Amino acid sequence: MSPSSPVLIVGGGLVGASLAIALDAAGCAVTLVEAAAPRIDSQPSYDERNLALSRATVNGLKAIGVWRHAGAQATPIRHIHISRRGEFGSARLDADKHGVDALGWTLPARELGGALLRRLDECTHLTRLAPATLEALESSAAGWHARIRTPAGVQAIDTSLLVGADGTASFVRQQLGIGVERYDYAQTLFVCTVTPERDHANRAYERFADDGPIALLPLAERRCGLILTVSTDEAETVAAMDDAAFIDFAQQRFGWRLGRLSRPGKRHPYAIHRVAAERLIGPRAVLVGNAAQTVHPIGAQGFNLGLRDALTLAELVAGAAEPGASALLENYAARRAPDREGTMTMSHGLVRLACLQQPLLGPLRSLALLACDRLPPLQQALARRGMGFRDEPPRAVLESLP
Template sequence: MNSRLDLVIAGGGFAGLGLAIALKAELGADFEVAVVDPVLGRAPPHDARASAIAAGARRFFERLGVWDSVRAESQPILDMVVTDSRVDDPIRPTFLTFGGDVEPGEPFGHMVENRLLLDALATRAAALGVRLVGSGASVARYAVEGGGVTAFLSTGETLAARLIAAADGGRSRLREQAGIAMYGWDYGQSGIVTTVAHERDHEGRAEEHFLPAGPFAILPLTGRRSSLVWTERTAEAERIVALDDAGFHAELERRFGLRLGEISVIGARAAFPLAMRIARSFVADRLVLVGDAAHIVHPIAGQGLNLGIRDAAALAECIIDAATLGLDIGAPDVLARYQRWRRFDTVSMGLVTDGLNRLFSNDLDPLRLVRDVGLGLVERLPMAKRFFIKEAAGLSGSVPRLMQ
């Protein structure tokens, strides 16, 4: 195929599919979008991972018409507690709690299994007429030609468009081709993810235990299940993941505690290295970066996915405004508006998550005292807690229209 499109999106994840749906829903059949991802059109692999969808991102998915498809299988986060302790401490005192809604009847977040939301997004995209190019195809490279861009697929086919969006992950091939450097550092930590079943109901409560090696997050899923994001030093994480089932369970139980009764691991376990990386530029000639292709942050605040959704909503708004006025959606001023909007927000969030990780991932007594006093002060200041809830919900600052 050698088709003329308005936009080609490399990557069919949350941000890529969300961007495509938003543009088709707002601009109609005359706006042509293609999403290229090798897994589209294939039977989805078993993936037990789940994601925390902040209130702003959930509003975005509601506007796209996909949230109703997953609402019944999503778990509202109704409450959150934060502790600071050592692994073997017999008691983990609660220093900070977050409860209530961002708006009446609207929780500040939901937990959703990735496969359910991705299936809903792909179904909605197809229904709106987004061209889904999958079955092993990927964007191998691109070339700017005159007033447009050509995407060369791994299958030998080509797609011509006015703009290409790289939503192809942290190892973005298109970002590398554009010569856009990534700046940041490795943490020497890895995040262990798995799913557990437990004897008692979690009642919609999320828990964040700050342990010396890093945060141990227990995130509620539907039923008596929880998703874990467990941070350890990389060598220790590799050792724990390689243990037999009994050994892994013993290490898990030391950190999980007994509040929810007996626990059992019901999902695959894996460890992922953690880093902070931010692209030197979010745009190039006829190219724009979205999601992990533009930034990777520490999962300590659960904001990585939600930053990507905010990218998609902001870019959609920039493109919609330009297209409505009959302007070139790939023009430098359109892309510059997106970069000004998103890069400051991303750098700010990256520095916040980096600072939190450095403050809490250690066992120095003076720092423990400082952070515990700080958490206690926030606990006693309702206005401060409200501010942090709005931040975590993705509803502070310049919020894209599609997230309002």
């Protein structure tokens, strides 16, 4: 007879690890399967990106004991400036105006990954299989029979609830027969760090243009995280630029609000696609994070949305006698639908509208930004959504809800 685990999580990236920690903190027995060895330098999701973490996300990371390992490396975002190149409108958000100390925080993905690994080491109800790979699944009346390849050989595990947290190309999703809707933005994202001439003053910038958005996120030591989107046709040319040519290109795209940019760090390109699972649940199975939805990085919604997936699922499983019960999973899907669909619609619509090459839209876009900047109800709605408080969030993120 195979050993059993009430919950089996496949994928130990940022969202999968967060879910495992949240379940462990609630006293739930869980097994986590991760293809990479449990080291920061071997985890593909613990890369050189700089993550913009919403206020709700940081509340959630505090609730599950991760933030104490990461907070010292984070930089608060106290102001946000949103604009479009060549148009007159802009919107500004200020933490003091909304009664909080920060709207969010910037944290290198590698630092968050390290914090998650340290917190995983503290778990007492968790079994970690890493490096390990899910090879096959068979359904059963009680759940799933999983065959997992480890360095010691193949291990079989029976589980009541199978969780696919294994990324955009999810093997679990494929095995469940869940289709996806794909959209190729024909864009490539370049991320690196830069040093601006002027102090960023804890201000994050998002700037739109015909050829895609560009963002600067505040970091420690007066540096900034640069997120630069180019068309796929340009990507090879941009990748081949030396540092001087690249910084000139970024300067032209961003402008001079922070003076001259300099000292670009190592660049990392990412092709941008939207991939949305046609449904979130199957028989005694559920998808979270990028396995459920991979969104355009505009507005930095990816991990923030995925963590709300993980914390909502953990909240429901923690109070359940049977973690894979169909009623529980249907409740999960219903709880996540408004946030998921709203966030995907917002990110997709924003990149299509804000970056659309249509001069006649310019005045309307500017007026919309000015309205968000000047009208208190729109300003408040924009701030709350930006801080991650929308629809029915998991209880773990509500500790300091403004």
